[in-house]
Amino acid sequence: MAAVRVLVGTKKGAFILTSDGKREKWEVSGPLFAGWSIYHMKGSPVDPNRIYASQCSDWFGQIIQRSCDGGKTWEQPGGESPPAMDSFPTGASNKFVYDGIPGTHQWYDGTPHPWEFKRVWHLEPSLTDVDAVYAGVEDAALFLSTDGATTWKELSGLRGHGTGSQWAPGAGGMGLHTILLDPTNPNRIYVAISAAGAFRSDDGGINWKPINRGLKSKYLPDPNAEIGYCVHRIAMHPSRPDVLFMQLHWNVMRTDNAGELWTNISGNLPTDFGFPIQVHAHDPETVYVVPIKSDSEHYVHDGKLRVFRSRTGGNDWEPLTNGLPQQDCYVNVLRDAMAVDTLDDCGVYFGTTGGQVYVSPYGGDSWNAIVRDLPAVLSVEVQTLP
Secondary structure, eight states, X not given: OOEEEEEEEXXXXXXXXXXXXXXXXXXEEXXXXXXXXXXXXXXXXXOTTOEEEEEEETTTEEEEEEESSTTSSOBOTTOXXXXXXXXXXXXXXXXXXXXXEETOEEOTTOOEEOOOOOEEEEEEEOSSOTXXXXXXXXXXXXXXXXXXXXXXXXXXXXXXXXXXXXXXXXXXXXXEEEEEEOTTOTTOEEEEEETTEEEEESSSSSSOEEOOXXXXXXXXXXXXXXXXXXXXXXXXXTTOTTOEEEEESXXXXXXXXXXSSOEEXXXXXXXXXXXXXXXXXXXXXXXXXXXXXXXSSOSBGGGOOOEEEESSSSSOOEEEOTTSOOSSOOOOOOTBOEEEOOSSSOOEEEEOTTSOEEEETTTTSSOEEEEXXXXXXXXXXXXXXO
8 A cells, every 4th residue: 555754844843754545643753853944845756765855044054955765864965064055056157147237136125135045945856857956045046956966056047037136025035935847848847936926937947937927916016017926836736737826925826828827716715815725636626725814914714724625726615624623723834834645535734833734635525633733834745655
């Protein structure tokens, strides 16, 4: 029987949760890298034993961890001292050139600001090469390693794009937090940046275009602005890579043409503000979101922890509450903290800022807590194992 491995990154370490295909009894290991923020962990789709992790501290900087045995042991391919942030090149050749001035871009108020590497928000292993992995970082930029996270090269066409000098941070920073790889087209990559928007490359990351037409933001003076949108997360089903779903800073959106035009599918949601969005593993029209109250009150609506599911690709949403607390609950679910497995009965997983990790083995119909009282959960990823 197939098994699952759930990779959980928290503010104070990482945890690995494993179960068989029934997903009823769980083994919990951790904390790994205790005391460090683990922004993201993700396993390679090529080799389930290869896992990458972003280990970060405001005091000690950024380290990339790699496991080649399914999380039993770990190594720092970029070296231990100095921290692996030095593996991410930040020389003048990788900085913006704006109005002839290297190394600066501008906030909305026109203030020059040098690009600075701060942390890795998201790691996305290649679909075909176990040693290739992408990194989305703050300040927003996209890097690629082809040697198992030992060295990194920036795909500089992204922030060298004509709008790059105008990018500005969202409330949590200016992070590149989402990377989607098209399984049918190795040259197509999607990324999302807070608060610049979504972008697409059709040539393997050399050239990029904004894909934000149809998005709306009350914070932008130009309703048709090309960039400046606080995209929280985008998701797609591998069988239909031209169809994307987005949780925007207010509004849930959909595109059927690879981002050329987005439409609002918030429908009957109680609030259209939230962070994660995920697609069922086997039904590309089944989508999940977790609405929260507002951009100033980052907790679930009405004190009820509810996952909302649409089986029609948007607009018509139903609350999934069985097994979830329905009173006096004030947690949040962050952008990278929801995932699905690929078993026949698709399991849905999410983690909360209260330290709970929930699973629904049957597509959201009922929920169980795998573990409670972890540190605040930053990310959840799932590996389906043979």
